[in-house]
Structure formats: C-alpha cells, structure tokens
Amino acid sequence: MPLWTIHHTPGIFTGDDKNQLASHITDHYEKVGLPRFYVVTLFQETRPEDFYVGGEPAPAGIRIAIDHIARRNPDQETRRRTAQWIRGMLQPHIERHTGLHWEFHVDETSRDLWMINGIVPPPEGSDAEKNWAQQNATSPY
Template identity: 45%
Template sequence: MPLWLIYHPPQTFTTPESKSALVKSITSIYTSSGLPAFYVVINFIPLSPDDNTFIGGEPSSARSKPFIRFVAEHIAVHVSQNPGRQERTIKRIDDALRPHVEEKGYDWEWHVDETPRALWKINGFVPPPFGSKAEKEWAELNRPVPWEEDEKEGNQRSDRRYVVSM
C-alpha cells in the first residue's frame, strides 16, 4: 500500500534526480498521514518507443506534449467511502504530482484503485490496523516486524499468517 505505476515516454524522468524528486513527493502523501515509508512502492515504466501509447486512437507521439499516466493501488487505507478523506487525498496527489508533470508542460492523468485490505500481507505478516500502535512502530522502524494488538485493538496476535478483515 500503495503501489504506484508510472507509465511515461523515455524522454521524461531521465535522471535519477528527477525520479527521486517525484518519488519523495509521492511518498510524502502517505508518510504525512503516519503510514510507513516502506509501504510506498513506485515503478517507473518507460514506454519506448512512444508509439506504444495511444490516446483517442492516435499514437501519443503525434501529440505536442509527452503524456504521463499514473496508476495507484491503495490497500492500507481506503478513502472512497469518506468524502473528507477523499478530497484531502485528491488534493495531496495533485499537489505532489503537479510540479513534476504539469509545471513541465506534460499532459497527465491519474487514478486510484482500492484493493481489499484483507488480501494484503507484507513478509507474511498481516499489516497492523491503520493508526495503531503497531503501525506506528512499523513506520518508526521503516520495516515490518511481528506485532501484537493491544487490548484496545482486539487483543489478537499479528504473527499469525492468515488474513483478517478491518
């Protein structure tokens, strides 16, 4: 949570610095909410030659601007059922991406899919609930470790290797 796939033409994000700056912006969307940084996985997928992408039935290379497509999969926290959280997430994503694409004159589009949390594990562990003491420990350590829920969270052990629902 989340997995980002960035489909882009080869003439964009050509330096480690440009990728790193975008990665830091995207990662901060989630770490600012308390999620562990290691939850954020970002894959740059250059589409070369550019004629592998079509928009409106035409190759994107026929357009005057490079086109970047962002696909994010959210697992740990779903925002679609909470209008306030949804609006904040949309703003955070726009604010994170804008300097790296819009301000460079690129055309861009993004969307977020929400994958069921019950179908997610990291290193064989069921991740701790959002905002829990255990998740804060994962964020501080920046890695998954065995955890136990406290009484408030249901008094269940997380070193179990089965899936639980939220």
C-alpha cells in the same frame, strides 16, 4: 500500501526527477502515519509508439495508476482532497512539458488481500503499526 505505477514516455522524468517525486510521495504518506516502506513507486518508461490515447499514439504522456490498500478515503470530500493533492504534487514535474497528455486514477483495494514479507500488516493506527513505522520494517506482532 500505496503503490504508484507511473507509465511515461521517454524524456518526461530524469533520474533526479524520479527520486524527488518518489521521496515526495513517500513523505506525504509518512505524514499521515504510514510506515515509509509501505510506499512503492514504479516508473515504467513506455515508447511513444506503445503509448496510445483515444486510439492514437501520444508522443508525450503520463498515465498513473495508484493503489491504496493501507488506508481508504471515507467520503467524497476526502477523495476530492486526495485527487487535488496528487495533482498538485505532479504539476511541478509535468508543467514544463508542452503537449503532454497526463492522467491518473486511484483504486482502493481491500486490506484482506495484502501481506508484506508474508505478514498481514497490523491494524490501522495500532501500536504494532506504529512500531513498524518506527522500525521502518516488518516484524511479528
């Protein structure tokens, strides 16, 4: 499961921006074989007086924490491409904001500590995972 938690100050994302970005994120993961329902995107609006960078309030900022569980980047080159993809996807949403501080990081979490609806997700690329992707829902396997 990719979990994107997007902390942002007010005025950065409209409702439509959120919908477009969450859809774009989900589309990418679907293209690499993940069921769409694996992808969770959370937008957390944070007041400027609660958003600090370097010990100072940041009037306009975005901080994104991304957890990858369903798949891992096997090497440095793949990790670099993933970071470039994330940057490229975010840029249309952030380039219109002057003075914006933005950053992201990606954690890769063990699949051993993951369940959806109380079910351990099927192995990567298995027929059961393909079935989940086709149904866009969990099912016993």
